[in-house]
Amino acid sequence: MHPSVSAVMTAADAHRAILAVWRIEQPRLITSLARMLRDVPLAEDLTQEALLAALEHWPATGVPEKPGAWLMATAKRRALDHLRRGRMLEGKHRIVALDMEAEQQTMPDLDAALDDDIGDEMLRLIFTACHPSLSREARTALALRMICGLTTEEIARAFLLPDATIAQRIVRAKRTLSESGLAYETPRGDELSQRLSSVLGVVYLIFNEGYTAARGEDWLRPQLCNEALRIGRVLASIAPREPEVHGLLALMELNASRTAARTDAAGEPILMLDQDRALWDQLQIRRGMRMLARAHALGGARGFYVLQAGIVACHAEAATAAETDWRRIAGFYADLAAIAPSPIVELNRAVAVGMAEGAQAGLSIVDGLMREPALKSYHLLPSVRGDLLHKLGRYQEARAAFEAAAALAGNRREHDLLLRRACAAAGALKR
Amino acid sequence: MRFMFIVKSAHSGPPTPELLEAMHKLANREIKAGRMLDNGGLMPLATGAQVRIANGQLTVTDGPFVEAKEVIGGYAIFELRDKQEALASAREFMQLHKDLMPGWEGTCEVRAFAGFTGA
Numbered sequence: 001m002h003p004s005v006s007a008v009m010t011a012a013d014a015h016r017a018i019l020a021v022w023r024i025e026q027p028r029l030i031t032s033l034a035r036m037l038r039d040v041p042l043a044e045d046l047t048q049e050a051l052l053a054a055l056e057h058w059p060a061t062g063v064p065e066k067p068g069a070w071l072m073a074t075a076k077r078r079a080l081d082h083l084r085r086g087r088m089l090e091g092k093h094r095i096v097a098l099d100m101e102a103e104q105q106t107m108p109d110l111d112a113a114l115d116d117d118i119g120d121e122m123l124r125l126i127f128t129a130c131h132p133s134l135s136r137e138a139r140t141a142l143a144l145r146m147i148c149g150l151t152t153e154e155i156a157r158a159f160l161l162p163d164a165t166i167a168q169r170i171v172r173a174k175r176t177l178s179e180s181g182l183a184y185e186t187p188r189g190d191e192l193s194q195r196l197s198s199v200l201g202v203v204y205l206i207f208n209e210g211y212t213a214a215r216g217e218d219w220l221r222p223q224l225c226n227e228a229l230r231i232g233r234v235l236a237s238i239a240p241r242e243p244e245v246h247g248l249l250a251l252m253e254l255n256a257s258r259t260a261a262r263t264d265a266a267g268e269p270i271l272m273l274d275q276d277r278a279l280w281d282q283l284q285i286r287r288g289m290r291m292l293a294r295a296h297a298l299g300g301a302r303g304f305y306v307l308q309a310g311i312v313a314c315h316a317e318a319a320t321a322a323e324t325d326w327r328r329i330a331g332f333y334a335d336l337a338a339i340a341p342s343p344i345v346e347l348n349r350a351v352a353v354g355m356a357e358g359a360q361a362g363l364s365i366v367d368g369l370m371r372e373p374a375l376k377s378y379h380l381l382p383s384v385r386g387d388l389l390h391k392l393g394r395y396q397e398a399r400a401a402f403e404a405a406a407a408l409a410g411n412r413r414e415h416d417l418l419l420r421r422a423c424a425a426a427g428a429l430k431r
Numbered sequence: 432m433r434f435m436f437i438v439k440s441a442h443s444g445p446p447t448p449e450l451l452e453a454m455h456k457l458a459n460r461e462i463k464a465g466r467m468l469d470n471g472g473l474m475p476l477a478t479g480a481q482v483r484i485a486n487g488q489l490t491v492t493d494g495p496f497v498e499a500k501e502v503i504g505g506y507a508i509f510e511l512r513d514k515q516e517a518l519a520s521a522r523e524f525m526q527l528h529k530d531l532m533p534g535w536e537g538t539c540e541v542r543a544f545a546g547f548t549g550a
Contacts, residue, residue: 013515016513017515020516021519023512023516024520068523119463223512229465230464230466233464234463234465237465238463279546287468
């Protein structure tokens with residue numbers, strides 16, 4: 001190998017090795033600093049400085065035996081410097097500074113690092129990052145940065161955006177939190193469940209962003225699914241009494257279990273009913289089913305995420321597409337429509353009813369949606385209608401519906417698929 | 432990416448209480464962080480059995496056996512971003528052994544599951 005190439009590779013590998021250690025240690029660093037400084041955005045800034053210090057020193061010295069202790073000592077030193085520099089070296093901050101100085105005298109050991117229970121602080125961190133006063137985009141970026149330890153560059157790559165856009169989003173979001181006095185707070189009681197929905201919304205958004213990424217795109221995009229699963233598991237361990245937390249985790253685990261079966265070798269998407277179920281990840285399905293059972297045991301059977309997880313579970317439990325319990329799925333969609341009415345839920349219910357009771361029953365629901373303004377340019381409405389008409393032998397109408405759907409489809413692959421179906425309907429007409 | 436860590440050692444004795452406690456805490460932290468999916472320690476090889484095919488013959492042998500050099504003592508399954516993260520995690524785990532069970536020697540094998548893409 002060319003020597004300069006190998007040197008570049010080594011530097012890149014060292015960089016990645018440091019980032020890997022960093023991601024393991026980052027939650028404990030940021031939560032410890034937040035507890036001392038009572039300011040999550042500030043804690044995040046200072047832990048980033050510890051990362052920069054590691055990136056500066058470790059390539060020369062190698063990763064220390066106890067990298068967590070090194071990072072913690074460095075981060076705390078930065079925090080102490082900050083407090084010393086600051087104008088607010090009084091009251092509780094003075095006490096914090098004194099405590100920290102005393103702590104600096106004794107070298108932190110690995111065992112102490114493992115002892116910290118950071119559950120409460122982690123919850124605070126998650127709630128701060130997903131604060132409803134921030135835009136959705138800002139919440140997403142902050143969550144990936146503060147909870148998952150992704151760098152600005154990694155977040156930018158995952159969302160196909162320029163680094164500067166993400167950097168600016170993060171800076172602005174942190175400023176908003178600091179200026180509105182929301183830098184360090186944990187909601188309690190009623191507010192908690194209200195705020196929880198904002199957190200779960202962010203997690204599900206991250207998951208879906210990764211889930212819709214096509215094969216062959218930058219691997220960081222599908223990786224977003226795993227980041228969302230991680231946050232979901234963290235939430236399940238620190239908020240174990242919240243059924244919707246388990247519901248969302250179940251929904252994500254069950255959807256992610258189909259990853260290997262979702263595309264063919266050429267990267268073309270394979271519809272769920274046509275997938276090779278042997279490729280579904282049974283370990284992940286079992287974990288999802290366990291989470292779903294827990295959500296039910298906590299009395300959350302009619303929650304927004306629990307109901308959706310229930311639908312996916314019906315698919316996961318069916319050994320073949322033909323064994324799918326469509327009647328049960330239709331029931332879940334009806335329950336979902338009752339708590340969160342939406343024409344898209346209704347369209348999904350039409351599909352399930354069409355499978356359970358026959359195409360005519362499904363078509364009646366779809367026809368009721370045809371004048372729905374929210375679905376006016378939604379390609380799946382004529383697509384579903386075309387499918388039901390085809391099953392009823394009304395090929396001419398089916399063809400027109402598929403052509404209308406193709407005209408509305410956003411991406412080429414779907415457009416082509418719909419045109420093929422229009423041709424198939426036309427072909428059936430001639431026979 | 433999904434990884435399995437397989438810990439092998441020629442030491443047949445149990446871990447020291449200190450090591451056991453530290454491993455327990457580490458596992459707890461990793462589960463709470465959403466990284467570790469499963470883990471477990473295995474009973475001594477002597478209490479196990481081997482079902483083997485050799486020379487076209489299937490044989491079942493109960494322990495104890497003529498001891499192998501390194502025996503699997505435990506495993507853990509992780510869901511991690513990449514191999515670098517797996518190595519960082521395995522190093523931390525093995526450092527505990529170095530610190531809390533002096534004289535112990537062994538290997539933590541880090542293996543990616545087939546069929547899980549990533550860097």
